[in-house]
Amino acid sequence: MDKYNIKIITDSFEFLGDIEDYISFFYRRNYNKSRDFQLVASMKYQDILKNGHIIFIDPKKAGFIEEVTIDEEKNTVTAKGRDLKSILNRRVTIPPTGLDYDYIKGDAETVIKHYINANAITAIDPKRNINQLVIAENKHRGEIISYQTRLKDLLVETETIATATGLGFNIELDLVNKRFVFDVYEGKDLTVNNRVMFSSDFDNLYNTITTVNTLNQRSMAYVAGQGEGVDRNIKQVFKSNDTGLNRKELYIDARDINEDEDLEDRAKIKLSEYERIESTESTIANDNFIYEKDWDVGDIVIKKTEKSIDSLRVVEVTEVYEGYRKIDITLGSILTSLIDEINNKVNDIGTSVGATGGVSSVNPNVWKPVVDVNGNLTWKYSLATDTPTSMNIKGPKGDTGPQGPAGEGGTKIFTQSTEPTSIISGDVWIQTI
Structure with missing residues (x-):
């Protein structure tokens, strides 16, 4: 398949057309997060560039169109959207019937695939199932963790577990069987065998910007389980042995955790969200080390500068097509965007927030x-x-109250056995026997 040729299909895999003469296109691939794309083309393609349609350059680089803008003056149509991972954003995690949380312990791949299966493939409510979505064979990758969830964004939960355990994931098109295939994968270490090095010395790394951010970094956590006051179970979990000024503490309210042994897992996962962030953004010359052949998203490579040699993961690649293909990469970590922070806060609504910013998965x-x-x-x-x-x-009907006085100048109604002495024209006398 020509990677520069863009194809459009419906969500039922009906082929709609090719676009070869587009003006510009970029597609962002991330190791363990959902990312976006944008296509700018002639207005003649507006009939196939519709919200809900799928755009792809090859089966592992596909996404749903979610926004279409038509500029009649420029005679262009702009289609924006997110990759197929965003399917998971359409579901929340629902616990099994009769349980407060969906709890599971196992390798990270098993945990992730369990939640996707339970909420999008074999859900108790069949209306929640996405018929086109299937899960690839479980190869039990990742470390053993315990995790529980309740009414959370399925995509955010998947991203959290994958990031904490060093795994990546993707949803690809199976064009033959007309399915979306979810799978977990693990990037290769290319720092020892089959080494891949990016360096200005090799003329394959330029326009480099490196950012180091320690704003939210934490070195240890106090994770509080069940109990009240002095009887509450509190454990200390350390990511480093920093002391004094360098020690940065985090409080995690985990009163929803029943087992003491699971408190440490909760702390490790939460601490993974408070790392020192080192992010290197560069443009790559796709010459001596070929993208998608020698290295790919998720692999650990060597970055060499005049001052240091570092082993860093390729966490994101942006492919830009404007007459030719340019490859921009991010090594190390992705700086958290405002949108990511908002999404994480929304996913934590209904959770307890610790004094120093720690968040647990317990509802208030x-x-x-x-x-x-x-x-x-x-x-x-x-x-x-x-x-x-x-x-x-609503209570039973009460007893009838006493008759109120007649309004000023209104008709008086007398209910008695003898004729009233004060009756005048217009009044009414109801004689009782």
């Missing part, structure tokens, strides 16, 4: 009103996701 407790059959109102301390049972609090 709130007071909710409860009314019994006798009409007594009490308050219950419960999970925010609990819904009180509907109850009719």
Whole structure:
């Protein structure tokens, strides 16, 4: 397949057309996060560039169109969207019936694929299942972890587990069987055998910008489990042995964790979100080490400068097509964008936030009103996701009250056995027997 030829299909894999004479196109690939693309083409393609259609340059580089802009003055149509990983953003994690959380312990690949299977392929509610989505064979990659989730963004949970355990993931097109195939993979270490080195000495690295960020870095965590006050179970988990000024602490509220042994896993996963970030953005000359042949997204390579030699992971590649293909890479870590921070905060709504910014996966407790059959109102301390049972609090009809005085200038109604002495024209006398 010509990598410079863009194809458009529907979500049911109906072929709509090719686009060869586009103005510009970029596609961003990331090791363990969902990323975006943008295509600018002539307006003659507006009939096939529709929201919901799939755009791809090869089966592992595909995405859903989510925004279309037509510029009639420039005679262009711009299609934007995200890669197929964004499918997972359409689901939240629902615990099994009768359980507060969906808990699993196993290798990271098994944990990730369990949540995708439970929420998008074999969900209890069949309307949640995505019929085109399948999961590749489980090869049990990654370290053993314990994890539990409840009502969280499935994509964010997948990204969190993958990032914490050093795994990547992708969703690719299976054009023959008309399916979306989810799989986990592990980048290769190219620093010893089959070494790949990027350096200005090799004329394959230029326009380099390196950023080191320690703003959110934490070196240890106090993770608090169940219990109250002095009886609460609190463990210390260390990422480094820093002391004094260099020690940076994190508090993690993990009162939803039942087993003590799982507290350390919660702390490790949360601490992975508070790393020292070193990010190198560069443009690569695709000559001596060929992209997708000698190295790819997720691989660990060598970056050599005048001052240092570092082993860094290729976490992101941006392919830019504007008459020719340019390859921009990010080594090390991705600086968190405002959108990523917002998405993470949204995913943590309904969780407890520690004093130093640590977040746990437990829903906050709130007071909710409860009314019994006798009409007594009490308050219950419960999970925010609990819904009180509907109850009719209307009481029985009360006794008839005394008759009120007539309004000024209005008609008076007398209800008595003898004729009223003060009756005047216009009044009404109802004689009782």
